[in-house]
Amino acid sequence: MAQYILLRDENASALSHLRGGTFSGPTAGISGNEGMFRAPPSPVIETVDLSAGDMRDAARDPSILSMARSMPTRLIEPEPMENVSDADAVPAWGITSVGADTSPFDGSGVRVAVLDTGIDAAHPAFAGVTLTQKDFSGSGDQDANGHGTHCAGTIFGRDVDGTRIGVAPGVTDALIGKVLDDNGSGSSEMLFNAMRWVSGQEKPARVISMSLGFDFPGFAERLVQQNNLPVLLATSVALEGYRMNLRMFDALMSMIRRQADFNGGTVVVAAAGNESRRQISPDFEVSVSVPAAAEGVVSVGALGQSGSGLTVAPFSNTNPVVSAPGVGIVSARSGGGLRSLNGTSMATPHVAGITALWWQALAQSGVPLTARAVDSRLLATAVTSGFAPGTDLMDRGQGLVQAPSAAMN
Incomplete structure (x- = not known):
């Protein structure tokens, strides 16, 4: 198990719920007819502990736009x-x-x-x-x-x-x-x-x-010291976490840009x-x-x-x-x-x-x-x-x- 951050689209969650999907969510973004939105997608951030199986399930959730392993940031x-x-x-x-x-x-x-x-x-x-x-x-x-x-x-x-x-x-x-x-x-x-x-x-x-900035060296060091991972494996895990966080940041930036049409x-x-x-x-x-x-x-x-x-x-x-x-x-x-x-x-x-x-x-x-x-x-x-x-x-x-x-x- 490891801690992950999930970036959800509230509107996608709501639409999935209305269609009888397995993923529930708020309906505030739906104007009555499916797919008719009064507002742009609203991001929701969740922090959860996930196993490998949980990650596979999350990857099939249409409301999850991106997920990333939590990693340290630094001044x-x-x-x-x-x-x-x-x-x-x-x-x-x-x-x-x-x-x-x-x-x-x-x-x-x-x-x-x-x-x-x-x-x-x-x-x-x-x-x-x-x-x-x-x-x-x-x-x-x-x-x-x-x-x-x-x-x-x-x-x-x-x-x-x-x-x-x-x-x-x-x-x-x-x-x-x-x-x-x-x-x-x-x-x-x-x-x-x-x-x-x-x-x-x-x-x-x-x-x-x-x-x-995202602290890649600090993340790798923490994995070695706290999780007892070999240096090579810790570096690989930290690199993948860095990539996931970059992709999540890109996804969040995309949602912010889409809000520009409204505000x-x-x-x-x-x-x-x-x-x-x-x-x-x-x-x-x-x-x-x-x-x-x-x-x-x-x-x-x-x-x-x-x-x-x-x-x-x-x-x-x-x-x-x-x-x-x-x-x-x-x-x-x-x-x-x-x-x-x-x-x-x-x-x-x-x-x-x-x-x-x-x-x-x-x-x-x-x-x-x-x-x-x-x-x-x-x-x-x-x-x-x-x-x-x-x-x-x-x-x-x-x-x-x-x-x-x-x-x-």
Whole structure:
């Protein structure tokens, strides 16, 4: 027996039940005639212990869209850099680089979601913001880690002691899902349940920001230590679990995209990962990790500054969709004040904030307001100028994201 996560389609369950099938489910999605839906498929996440026989039975259940073995997730840890310190960090350089400081838009009216280590709700950076919090980690709503507070500050934080930290400081409504505990650890069912929570809101979040990854090495190690599996077998089981979780994430993303026909949709932004080590060798590059590698997710690489222009951070994973400032980023410190951090985790909330600005801009422009339209503008307006000579396009993706300008009015 092992613990598995099941992704169900409520409407498929309901339809099977009405047809006299063996699988029961709620009927709220059926409008009277079979197959006539009032709403898009609604995902349901279940966590159950399954044997091999149970898995075969589950595979024949038409309401189950995907199943995956529960595996650990982890914080994409901020990266120390020898040549960058708190004293050297330039406040708001990232905000200036993405053009948020000159944009007429501030994210007003846009709801955002941050899935991370929680938030310090009492921090002055979040004054005036309605924070709807839910703990999926079992460690409480507080953010003893500080990572989630820093990321949220970059997305929508208010000025702190005269220093601007937020890309979209006009945001006044945020969903905060704590999917990692105070040590930065979690599990895939925590993440999937949080995404289900966000997607099931009556008022949709227009952007979801995630700076975490599936812990493949940690999963393999746990199978060896706790289940006494040989290393080769543990690696094989962990690899299959990783693949299953990627397929489940793809299935969940597909359901979120289908909801766009009814509520406009949501743009999902995730950190590319910090596993590359270009300071050791230019060829020491690791590709984007899951969940950023899932279909439809806007993966984000990290940029730093140099005398010759923007550079890809040595730790930033290659093949991101876009890139954003991620070195020496000053934002909110849990417990009060400010601190600077480095990582694709710091680049991701820049893109989430810019996405909120684009939602606001398109809402005022008369353009059809959908996640696809926002995503298209986000990618089309990314710039490739200002990079240091020799920057590999595979490392920076479409380029540096940009805020909507006054021309959108």
